[in-house]
Amino acid sequence: MSKKNILVSFFVGLVFAVGLGLSGMTQPQKVIGFLDVLGNWDPSLAFVMIGAIGFHAIFYRIIVRQEAPLFTARFMVPDRRDITWRLVAGSALFGIGWGVAGYCPGPGITSMTSLDIRPIVFVAAMIVGMLLFRIMDKKLPD
Amino acid sequence: MPIEWLFALMGGVLIGVSVTAMLWLNGRVTGISGIFNGLLSYKKGDMSWRVAFVIGLVAGGFVVEVIHPGSVGNILDYGWVTAAVAGLLVGFGTVLGSGCTSGHGVCGMSRLSPRSTVATLTFMGFGVVTVYIFRHLIGGNG
Numbered sequence: 001m002s003k004k005n006i007l008v009s010f011f012v013g014l015v016f017a018v019g020l021g022l023s024g025m026t027q028p029q030k031v032i033g034f035l036d037v038l039g040n041w042d043p044s045l046a047f048v049m050i051g052a053i054g055f056h057a058i059f060y061r062i063i064v065r066q067e068a069p070l071f072t073a074r075f076m077v078p079d080r081r082d083i084t085w086r087l088v089a090g091s092a093l094f095g096i097g098w099g100v101a102g103y104c105p106g107p108g109i110t111s112m113t114s115l116d117i118r119p120i121v122f123v124a125a126m127i128v129g130m131l132l133f134r135i136m137d138k139k140l141p142d
Numbered sequence: 143m144p145i146e147w148l149f150a151l152m153g154g155v156l157i158g159v160s161v162t163a164m165l166w167l168n169g170r171v172t173g174i175s176g177i178f179n180g181l182l183s184y185k186k187g188d189m190s191w192r193v194a195f196v197i198g199l200v201a202g203g204f205v206v207e208v209i210h211p212g213s214v215g216n217i218l219d220y221g222w223v224t225a226a227v228a229g230l231l232v233g234f235g236t237v238l239g240s241g242c243t244s245g246h247g248v249c250g251m252s253r254l255s256p257r258s259t260v261a262t263l264t265f266m267g268f269g270v271v272t273v274y275i276f277r278h279l280i281g282g283n284g
Binding site for chain 1: 172253
């Protein structure tokens with residue numbers, strides 16, 4: 001990783017977080033409102049996905065036709081296609097956690113800036129959950 | 143179109159711009175749970191860009207509060223214990239399921255990855271059911 005790559009990462013993180021903030025993703029009340037499809041649904045966050053996927057889907061196609069990224073040797077895009085037990089079970093657990101507090105990883109990290117204890121505890125517990133996975137990884141089926 | 147939807151769309155496009163920049167310049171997918179999880183085990187030459195990204199995510203939280211005050215805030219009525227349980231589930235689940243809203247939801251869906259599509263439908267579905275149970279059956283989080 002060169003200095004350029006590190007600088008890019010910083011600004012990607014920064015712009016991503018500004019996008020999260022403007023869109024309402026750093027307000028769990030809006031996230032819960034969006035997930036409340038079976039009750040009092042607030043559709044506004046659907047536009048986040050429309051904006052993000054709409055933009056990226058177009059430019060993704062153009063970019064991967066290039067021989068290599070601008071500041072590094074090759075593209076590292078996941079190419080697995082197998083649907084596994086782990087993929088589904090992991091996503092299910094994540095979905096439950098998301099519905100409980102209204103934070104997914106990005107908004108959780110960005111929201112620590114509000115100094116509210118809850119996103120800080122959320123991120124700390126997220127680290128514990130990730131470490132817990134390492135302990136159990138070998139014992140879980142593929 | 144309500145102004146909230148416009149902000150959501152704008153924020154979404156910014157997220158799209160940032161993940162597009164990451165791919166174009168650094169050749170990488172912007173999966174926040176994966177980037178964050180990579181920080182929890184040392185791998186030479188693979189740490190600094192991850193650290194820079196997470197610092198960017200935090201810096202962006204401060205920046206967006208200046209641009210658009212009130213962007214970051216949680217008015218829901220739950221405490222730190224709920225946040226801790228959610229964080230554990232999100233941390234464990236996103237590593238088991240190889241991604242979260244950014245990696246599967248934005249990047250994966252943009253390239254029509256079958257794995258990411260299954261993952262996104264799963265975590266959205268479980269999020270919806272969880273919110274229904276907490277908000278309408280138990281009467282929990284706001």
